[in-house]
Amino acid sequence: MWMGGFTAEKTKMNREIRVRFAPSPTGALHIGGVRTALYNYLFARKTGGKFLLRIEDTDQTRFVPGAEEYIKESLDWLGISPDESPWNPGDCGPYRQSERKPMYMQYAMDLIEKGHAYYAFDTAEELEAMRERLTAARVVSPQYNSITRTQMKNSLTLPEDEVKARLASGEPYVIRIKIPRKEEVRLNDLIRGWVMVHSSTLDDKVLMKSDGMPTYHLANIVDDHLMKITHVIRGEEWLPSAPLHVLLYKYFGWEETMPQFAHLPLLLKPDGNGKLSKRDADKHGFPVFPMDWTDPNSGEKAMGFREQGYLPEAFLNFLAFLGWNPGDHREIFSLEELIEAFSIERIGKSGTKFDINKAKWYNEQYLRAKSDEELGAYLMADLEKEGMQITPEKAGQIVHIMKERATFPADLWKEGKFMLIAPTEFDEAIASKKWNLEAITVLKTYTEKMSAFEGDLTPETAKSILEEAAETNGIKLGKVMQAVRLAVTGVGAGPDLMAVFSIIGKEELIKRITFAIEALPEQG
């Protein structure tokens, strides 16, 4: 007896840590779900445990084809693939609840035998009538509970013979949990501390549906137990039903191995209030899903972070900091560093508003850290789509001067195309201010000197020739620089001009300048 508590603790502590991510395949995986998966993954890696994925598809009416593949691909893209899953099963399969269907009824029956659950035969209409009656009587929360169940059609009110007859006749029924009238239910949440709820505020939730499938409540307890889950890390929206789950563990006699709970703060809209939704994405023009998604039923499209040009490591870093921080001032974390620094204790309690600016900033940081070779490959791929080709060397040179000003890989081409395609139009505001006789004179001299130049056009040689051209005409280089840029690029802003010249090359440079002088009328 005196050792009881000790052994229980010991048993608990010696168990291998196992956590799970349990999404429903009802559509694209929401960013909040991705964060939940990430925290589960980090916790498992940090503790040397296992990260499993279980598909919660007990609602067959909400099944969406492709959703499961979407979940898998999203996690793979981010590099946080589960150790055990439907497509990579371990010893606790199956990993789809629909495939576990035969397992649940015996547990529901166990509860009935113990007197913690009962059959109910009420139709949807009868339930609706009950709610209306209660609402009319100004009952604060109309629900199927210890009081109202005495007036409903269930195995608690019906004679035993009739219950048997109804069951035998194949009449549809559900199995409900019998919530005790007076009991304090408490749980120690890893993030929120002690949460206490009185059982009188709970209702007799359905455990087995009339289609023979369990509800989430039954299935998640049975499966977590069978899959030896030690920690349930999930969204805050589950907090209100957590006491029900605690009660179920107790009634099954599984208290000793009941997982610890950690309810994550919600991801909120960037403006106003409320949970982040697809509507916000459409409204603000940023994604809330990891990847593009087209709903197979409605045809509705949603954009993804991946297709928008977010790098997986940047997205991951951003996501990790939505509700968690390492406690110091570091901001940039690789997946390995996140694992090293992660702890549930440092997850915040309050909801987190979604700020796409921060996501962009992270992307810029990671983009700049990439090598010219890697980014050059991006650029070459983009160019190929346009039917153009350049050497890896040239691609490397271009991205080298472009990456400081890009947010997404696609910007490399979008913002840098002027280096491969000559301008046909010129920024009028710059032209009217800077395109004058002095500039034209210098540019003419420059093309002459450039034609005569034999050798490597490096940023340095390009510059010294330009300086000579200005000096020859007794003009200060700074005065005409903007015009020179305009002539070659068509615009007034961009990366270091001499580096651009070196990339463009001598022949093209002369062509562009000559064209500009012909095309642009001299201003005052």
Next chain:
RNA sequence: GGUCGAUUCGUCUAGGGGUUAGGACGCAUCCCUUUCACGGAUGAAACACGGGUUCGAUUCCCGUAUCGACUACCA
């Protein structure tokens, strides 16, 4: 309505009985520079309110307000 939860700059947050309340994003100014960007520097910007407890509260307690989640044979 009920139950549960949350509340530090605009946003993400650190901190915690005595601090000039720290950092990051964004914003502004300046520097660098041939422009823009990068980078650097500087600046504006916060403890929801009211009561306690205390020598002292942003920090602890209690209320209030606000916001949110949940309240299905959905998860």
